[in-house]
Amino acid sequence: xxxxxxxxxxxxxxxxxxxxxxxxxxxxxxxxxxxxxxxxxxxxxxxxxxxxxxxxxxxxxxxxxxxxxxxxxxxxxxxxxxxxxxxxxxxxxxxxxxxxxxxxxxxxxxxxxxxxxxx
Ligand SMILES: [Zn+2]
Numbered sequence: 850x851x852x853x854x855x856x857x858x859x860x861x862x863x864x865x866x867x868x869x870x871x872x873x874x875x876x877x878x879x880x881x882x883x884x885x886x887x888x889x890x891x892x893x894x895x896x897x898x899x900x901x902x903x904x905x906x907x908x909x910x911x912x913x914x915x916x917x918x919x920x921x922x923x924x925x926x927x928x929x930x931x932x933x934x935x936x937x938x939x940x941x942x943x944x945x946x947x948x949x950x951x952x953x954x955x956x957x958x959x960x961x962x963x964x965x966x967x968x
Contacts, residue, residue, distance in 0.1 A: 896967035
């Protein structure tokens with residue numbers, strides 16, 4: 850493996866941060882793109898996010914170490930538990946409305962470790 854003369858962390862001249870792995874600006878980081886399904890640490894993150902449109906809240910569950918089918922099944926269960934609609938996309942479950950408490954409860958009942966994240 851060749852090493853560049855700069856070595857170590859790389860900073861672009863305009864002060865933007867570069868990824869030390871692929872040496873691209875963080876916005877174009879290839880490593881990040883490869884992580885569409887995060888391996889995670891086995892602990893799901895449950896957070897409430899507000900969508901731009903109309904300021905509606907959604908409950909977002911990230912970091913689940915499940916494959917697509919299992920994730921879809923879990924998404925369905927959570928939608929039922931919350932009595933709300935939602936989507937499963939790119940390894941992330943979204944439930945419409947603020948259902949963090951109920952989602953946490955449902956996940957824990959199924960033996961899935963989860964913690965609150967963000968707002
Ligand atoms: Zn990178």
